[in-house]
Amino acid sequence: MAQKKQRSSILERKKEVLESLSGLGGKIYDQLDNGTFPSITMPSRSTENIYYDPQVRQFILGDRKVKRSARNIRHVKPFAQLTWAALFSNELTSQCKTSTLRDVYYSAQAYEMTFKDQQESNNIVTDLETILGFSREDFSIFPEERSAIFGDLTIEYTVPGYEGRTMNLTSHPDGVMIGPALTSSEFVKTTADKVIAVEKGGLFTRFIEESVHKKFNSLLVLTAGQAPRATRHFIRRLNAELNLPVYIFTDGDPWGMHIAMVIISGSANAAHLRELNTPDAKWSGVWATDIVNYKLPTDPLDEVDMKRLYELQKDPRYKEDPLWQREIKTFMKIRKKAEQEAFSRYGLTYIVDEYLPAKLEETK
Amino acid sequence: MAQKKQRSSILERKKEVLESLSGLGGKIYDQLDNGTFPSITMPSRSTENIYYDPQVRQFILGDRKVKRSARNIRHVKPFAQLTWAALFSNELTSQCKTSTLRDVYYSAQAYEMTFKDQQESNNIVTDLETILGFSREDFSIFPEERSAIFGDLTIEYTVPGYEGRTMNLTSHPDGVMIGPALTSSEFVKTTADKVIAVEKGGLFTRFIEESVHKKFNSLLVLTAGQAPRATRHFIRRLNAELNLPVYIFTDGDPWGMHIAMVIISGSANAAHLRELNTPDAKWSGVWATDIVNYKLPTDPLDEVDMKRLYELQKDPRYKEDPLWQREIKTFMKIRKKAEQEAFSRYGLTYIVDEYLPAKLEETK
Numbered sequence: 001m002a003q004k005k006q007r008s009s010i011l012e013r014k015k016e017v018l019e020s021l022s023g024l025g026g027k028i029y030d031q032l033d034n035g036t037f038p039s040i041t042m043p044s045r046s047t048e049n050i051y052y053d054p055q056v057r058q059f060i061l062g063d064r065k066v067k068r069s070a071r072n073i074r075h076v077k078p079f080a081q082l083t084w085a086a087l088f089s090n091e092l093t094s095q096c097k098t099s100t101l102r103d104v105y106y107s108a109q110a111y112e113m114t115f116k117d118q119q120e121s122n123n124i125v126t127d128l129e130t131i132l133g134f135s136r137e138d139f140s141i142f143p144e145e146r147s148a149i150f151g152d153l154t155i156e157y158t159v160p161g162y163e164g165r166t167m168n169l170t171s172h173p174d175g176v177m178i179g180p181a182l183t184s185s186e187f188v189k190t191t192a193d194k195v196i197a198v199e200k201g202g203l204f205t206r207f208i209e210e211s212v213h214k215k216f217n218s219l220l221v222l223t224a225g226q227a228p229r230a231t232r233h234f235i236r237r238l239n240a241e242l243n244l245p246v247y248i249f250t251d252g253d254p255w256g257m258h259i260a261m262v263i264i265s266g267s268a269n270a271a272h273l274r275e276l277n278t279p280d281a282k283w284s285g286v287w288a289t290d291i292v293n294y295k296l297p298t299d300p301l302d303e304v305d306m307k308r309l310y311e312l313q314k315d316p317r318y319k320e321d322p323l324w325q326r327e328i329k330t331f332m333k334i335r336k337k338a339e340q341e342a343f344s345r346y347g348l349t350y351i352v353d354e355y356l357p358a359k360l361e362e363t364k
Numbered sequence: 365m366a367q368k369k370q371r372s373s374i375l376e377r378k379k380e381v382l383e384s385l386s387g388l389g390g391k392i393y394d395q396l397d398n399g400t401f402p403s404i405t406m407p408s409r410s411t412e413n414i415y416y417d418p419q420v421r422q423f424i425l426g427d428r429k430v431k432r433s434a435r436n437i438r439h440v441k442p443f444a445q446l447t448w449a450a451l452f453s454n455e456l457t458s459q460c461k462t463s464t465l466r467d468v469y470y471s472a473q474a475y476e477m478t479f480k481d482q483q484e485s486n487n488i489v490t491d492l493e494t495i496l497g498f499s500r501e502d503f504s505i506f507p508e509e510r511s512a513i514f515g516d517l518t519i520e521y522t523v524p525g526y527e528g529r530t531m532n533l534t535s536h537p538d539g540v541m542i543g544p545a546l547t548s549s550e551f552v553k554t555t556a557d558k559v560i561a562v563e564k565g566g567l568f569t570r571f572i573e574e575s576v577h578k579k580f581n582s583l584l585v586l587t588a589g590q591a592p593r594a595t596r597h598f599i600r601r602l603n604a605e606l607n608l609p610v611y612i613f614t615d616g617d618p619w620g621m622h623i624a625m626v627i628i629s630g631s632a633n634a635a636h637l638r639e640l641n642t643p644d645a646k647w648s649g650v651w652a653t654d655i656v657n658y659k660l661p662t663d664p665l666d667e668v669d670m671k672r673l674y675e676l677q678k679d680p681r682y683k684e685d686p687l688w689q690r691e692i693k694t695f696m697k698i699r700k701k702a703e704q705e706a707f708s709r710y711g712l713t714y715i716v717d718e719y720l721p722a723k724l725e726e727t728k
Contacts, residue, residue, distance in 0.1 A: 096573075097570075097573055097712060098569055098570075098573065099566070099712070100565075100566035100705070102566060102703065102705045103566055103570075103705045103708050103712070105705075106661060106703075106705045106706050106707075106708035106709050107708040107709070107711075107712060109661060109708075109709035110708065110709050110710055110711045110712075142566075142569070144564060144565040144566055145565070146510070146512070146538070146539075146565060146588075148510070148541060157537065159537055160573075161537070161575075162537050167535060167536060171531060171535060171536075172531060172535075172536070172540055172541065172545065172546070173521065173523055173525070173526050173543075173545035174510070174540075174541040174542070174543025174544065174545045174546050175510075175541050175543065176536055176538075176541070177512060177536065177538040177539050177540070177541055178538070179537075179538025179539065179565075179569060180538065180569060181536065181537035181538045182536070182538050200508060201464075201508040201509070201510060201543075202463070202464035202466060202467055202506075202508055205462055205506070205543060205544060206461075206462075206467075209460075209461055209462060209524075211525075224510075297470060297473060339466065339470075341464070341466045341467045341469075341470045342470050343470075344467050344470035344471040344473075344474065345470050345471070345473035345474050346474055347471075347474045348461060348463065348467070348471060348474075
């Protein structure tokens with residue numbers, strides 16, 4: 001729905017989330033008070049209503065709407081499920097508790113609200129996101145997966161028991177977990193002038209050990225494969241609130257390329273949301289052309305990899321910048337892929353000493 | 365090989381690792397000086413040489429040996445690979461750098477040492493473990509996966525740049541990552557009197573939010589599925605060095621049960637190593653009998669689950685304690701499984717308020 005203005009205050013955002021939830025409840029009460037069957041209208045998320053918008057540089061929903069009305073006997077159940085999801089989200093958020101999608105599914109049973117499977121409850125949570133324009137993490141529903149961050153950024157917690165307490169993200173040299181407490185923290189200060197996101201834990205540790213955070217004045221983010229949504233939102237905050245450019249390093253294959261793309265341009269699944277992507281982030285490597293230029297050890301692209309490349313070639317997100325098309329073509333031509341660790345063939349620190357500075361310069 | 369005595373000092377252990385590496389190098393030099401072809405003898409890791417030892421309560425290797433000699437033309441390559449792996453481990457460990465198995469594979473190329481694939485290099489690293497009786501984490505070769513810990517334990521780092529610095533593991537309410545820096549830290553002090561390990565991130569966060577660490581005087585460990593070896597070793601240290609009993613909570617299915625078992629009794633793959641398992645740890649739930657007693661929401665066990673149960677029934681580790689056989693039989697009888705989150709059907713905090721104290725008492 002309407003794009004939310006960037007807020008500096010986490011607590012203000014939380015207030016906004018709670019207001020939007022009670023706003024939804026209020027609307028339903030009003031309809032009941034007026035003697036009408038309550039109904040909710042929201043943008044359709046069907047494939048035909050998902051468009052790529054070059055202006056906001058992500059997928060968005062078109063003008064088609066769906067209406068869910070308590071008057072329609074087939075709508076009564078999803079309508080009740082939706083209002084329950086709003087109630088539960090309100091409880092979680094106001095009590096400062098977090099939950100997972102799996103937990104939501106089981107919790108419904110405590111309210112004698114039944115979902116036939118988790119798919120159904122996930123879908124209702126997405127409906128709620130669509131209606132209110134906030135993402136489920138705003139409603140305290142968090143993913144299982146965890147990623148991590150390291151570097152000179154001081155944050156201030158807002159979670160119960162830690163309010164006002166600060167922590168510097170160099171405190172723990174294994175990296176600091178990006179979970180509900182970190183994503184709901186305020187940024188206090190940083191000396192970093194960029195964010196470097198990497199796909200793999202091994203490289204993240206290498207970068208910390210080689211002091212990439214100091215040498216390159218950077219915050220290091222471990223996406224741990226495809227970045228969880230909470231992490232994508234967090235990267236966006238680093239970019240928007242601290243004005244830090246973001247550079248992404250992945251494996252040199254269609255899957256790594258797409259990890260970067262989802263951070264940059266989001267996913268079709270989240271076309272109903274803003275604030276999950278970072279349009280100005282750069283995919284800095286490993287490119288197909290890097291594989292050639294750096295003579296990296298490779299593995300052949302298999303059938304599944306090739307099929308993926310053909311899909312990506314047609315994807316509107318990949319038509320934004322000629323870089324993507326060039327790299328896709330190069331992958332297709334060389335039919336090879338390489339991992340980030342492949343640079344170790346030139347010694348463990350080559351990637352930090354040579355490759356990283358060259359690519360940061362090239363993608364500036 | 366010979367079981368290493370539990371050491372209180374991490375630095376002493378590191379010294380021991382480096383000594384064992386130079387000991388291996390020294391032996392090879394001596395053989396060369398004596399004009400003989402160098403050779404290395406080690407216990408065989410073939411299936412026929414793996415036994416379950418009820419005394420040490422884990423798998424061990426039997427008396428069969430394999431000899432690798434530079435005299436044998438077929439042995440020359442693996443012999444060279446092995447000495448390279450020892451050299452590389454020595455470099456990593458003495459320079460305080462860490463690496464991954466994937467990195468080892470690529471790094472070999474920097475030394476013009478070739479492995480035909482990663483399987484081959486992994487296998488050589490396991491040879492080195494077998495010969496020296498230390499695990500690859502001792503040689504600074506770490507897994508990609510990360511798990512986490514939370515609770516009142518103060519640790520002191522030993523990694524470069526952080527030597528002597530302490531941290532309390534309640535510092536970050538999302539949990540503290542268990543990576544190379546944490547596993548190589550010394551334990552300074554704790555008020556906890558037990559360790560509670562959980563399989564899933566959602567429950568880990570719930571436990572932190574509900575102050576399980578305070579209410580139950582405990583350190584909370586997130587295994588994040590099957591616990592990485594470094595984490596299993598870390599749990600063992602918490603048990604051995606701090607005398608803390610360990611309670612493990614997993615999903616109520618054969619896979620969750622086995623996550624607990626591997627923490628308790630180790631795996632056949634690590635029969636050549638000690639110090640990865642915690643024989644006195646307890647699997648506290650979710651048991652098959654809990655599914656019945658607590659009337660949990662369930663999913664049916666599928667064919668793969670059932671097949672796994674039949675395998676586990678015959679596994680010697682599952683014959684140690686009648687509990688395991690009873691639970692396997694109950695799973696087979698009810699043909700149902702339940703996740704940890706299933707307790708949310710009684711409300712989000714039921715698992716903390718009711719189930720957890722009951723099970724800690726029951727498995728004390």
